Amino acid sequence: MTDQANLERGYRRLLAWYPRAFRQENGQEILAVLMACAPDGQRRPGLAASADLIRSGLWMRLRPNVPRSAPTVRAAVQLMYTGAAVTTLSLIIAIISLAHIGRSAAGLRLAGHSQPVPVAVTVGIVVGLVLIALWLWMARAISQGRNWARILSTVLFSLATLHLFGNKGVFEVVFALLTWLIGMAAVWLLWRPTSAAFFKPQGSTQVRQSA
């Protein structure tokens, strides 16, 4: 196989990060540009080009896909992605902090908890990942006009409100309050009269946008 064929195959694999519809529309064109930008003799995609394609492909999959005619829904979806980002940040900080505690006090048990530190850390990471997944799932479903997602988001926000009073420690309270405020703003926007037209009952003829 020639260098060029190897390179093209590598780029085609990376283009799989994009949504299928976008790939069908623009894949050949992007591939042509990638090949034109590659220096002679290059056999595989470079690190920077690979990272750029993966990042762009993921963004095309996750970006708010709400028309400008529904600005309140657009803002709500953007807030949900912000919520996911804040939750990710809090999870990273928590992991770093717990890793530090774990090093200095290996084998100790967390105050007030019966589980050893590694179990508590694992549970915390799993809960954090589930919360991030929920933010992303709701944002995606809402951007596709799913009315059930609007209702489920409101239920999840209510549960988060109940959980808000169970947090201890400055770090936990600050991040819980921040994500709660983001959630409240998103839910408020979703139930604005201007958002109603974007959501229609199931079985309607509304054309759903797909990412």
Added chain:
Amino acid sequence: MILTALANGSQHGYGIITDVREISDGRVRLRAGTLYTALDRLCADELIAVDREEIVDGRLRRYYRLTPTGTKRLGAEAARLQAHATAALTRLNLAGGMAT
């Protein structure tokens, strides 16, 4: 930058990348992934549109052009930047001719 690259007429993806590099004096190097994400957004915002498509060496080449809205937006942004630059230069001159 992409709008500026299209101000002279329609261009294809690779042409935009090389033009942006030239306009920015080599400081901005657009990558294909970033470019097509931006082109998709600019098309959705109706600032640019597909002008025509060609097949060159068996590969698709799509040309993009500014729409009237895009031309207006680019003009407004250029005027804003010019006003900002003029204000900065004026203040530097008033402060002791540093901008000479």
